[in-house]
Amino acid sequence: MDRTAQARRAADAVARRSYGKLVAFLAAAMRDMAAAEDALSEAFAAALADWPRNGCPANPEAWLLTVARRKGIDRFRQHRNGEAAAVQLQVLAEIGESASAEGDDAAIPDRRLALLFACAHPAIDAGIRAPLMLQAVLGLDAKAIAAAFLASPVAMGKRLGRAKQKIRQAGIPFVVPARDELAGRLDGVLEAIYAAFAEGWSDPGGTDAIRRDLTAEALFLARLVAELLPQEPEALGLLACMLHAEARRCARRTAKGDYVPLAAQDVALWDAAMIDEAEALLLRASRLGRIGRYQLEAALQSAHVERCRSGRTDWTPEVQIYDALLALCGSPVVALNRALAIAELKGPEAALEIMDALAADGRLVDYQPYWAARAALLARTHAYRDARHAFDVAIGLAGDPAVRRFLQDRQAALPH
Amino acid sequence: MQYLLMLYAEEGGWSRMSPAEQEQGVAAYGAYTQALKTAGALVGSNRLQGSATATTVRVANNKSQVLDGPYADSKEQLAGYYLIDVADLDAALAWAARCPAASHGIVEVRPVWSM
Incomplete structure (x- = not known):
């Protein structure tokens, strides 16, 4: 050479x-x-x-x-x-x-943690924090980041530039916040990492190299924060949650690339080592005695895994975790997922009642999973005409072709 | 670094307060100013007269236009400022949060352009 x-x-x-x-x-x-x-x-x-x-x-x-x-x-x-x-x-x-x-x-x-705190500072626009962190610690260029976040490279480059200018001009410090502020500020860091992970996750087939990579990068950041802050249960919880999701990647698509819902996944395809690591992290987090959103999300994943492996049919644990999550962060998406757990516990009618109330809020009107869930529940109550309509909306809102195909098959399978 | 804390408040608030409440309010600002001095962070500070006393000036085509009233016609008006010198934005934000105006109005924090 x-x-x-x-x-x-x-x-x-x-x-x-x-x-x-x-x-x-x-x-x-x-x-x-x-x-x-x-x-x-x-x-x-x-x-x-x-x-x-x-x-x-x-x-x-x-x-x-x-x-x-x-x-x-x-x-x-x-x-x-x-x-x-x-x-x-x-x-x-x-x-x-x-x-x-x-x-x-x-x-x-190693000042990487301090750098992450600067990038996720409350004075930085929340939408640019994840891209900024990916660029800061991993050196990804604006083009790769733009592709992952579905933005134009020029616009992404400008936003990154503005954020860095703000860091310098406003005097945002490169420090890990003091104990009394740490938990609150850490939230911003974890949220940005989770956002980066979710961007990667939305391409579970891994057909787009850049988007697939981003999941690995987000995992790297989550590992870094968990390593550097081993006493922060939410940092451990986030890593556990992401590992659980990652462990099921291969099972989420058939060889042909078709979408496989959780209930139909082949348990043998799950990455057992990753699941074990996630479980160990969650246990460590719970011993620290401060519950939070990411630990609950991880606990939920853990319950799903345990249920699918054991064949348990009682959804009480899932509903309880959703209750806790909803009390902690009342997002309509959490409320929707809770309704689906309730469908398994009390039947589709109970879930549809909750979903009607949720729809009044208006924020779920263009949320594809809402319509897909609604369609499935309506089908279970034999309201096939309404189910067909809900499937139409869900199919129209689906951005992932595999999900679109899955919904179309389900719709076609409805009795006339 | 120097930061300007701009205190925005609803102007009617002051006149609606009882004399005892006004006294308490003034005392709170006095204590805050004293705390800034003690910490060695205070560069300068002033309370402003109400926006009814404001006059705006702009020169266009070599002619100056003078208008009665404040620049921005918003509910909250600039009521005063503190110029402080602290280590970084976090320190400035911590001082802004302690300012009485943060509880009854809004405090905007701006770094000063350093020459």
């Missing part, structure tokens, strides 16, 4: 291994995420020019950090002046020096 290819491979390996750590460290020192990213990408470019000539350094992380710090200082001198800038410059010089002098990449402090 020639030296250029070797250098490129070494740089790729560092990027995969340490990108987030390096950006987080630089961003905290510079108090500027965009400048940290720019400085690091300049350092990578310098590495590709230097390493083929002089050989790959023993500690590439430290090499990149030293160069990035220098680029950052140059940029700082060009663009900012005044007393505050002088202080900042001093801090940057000192921090960078001490880290790279160690000569060991393990000595670079």
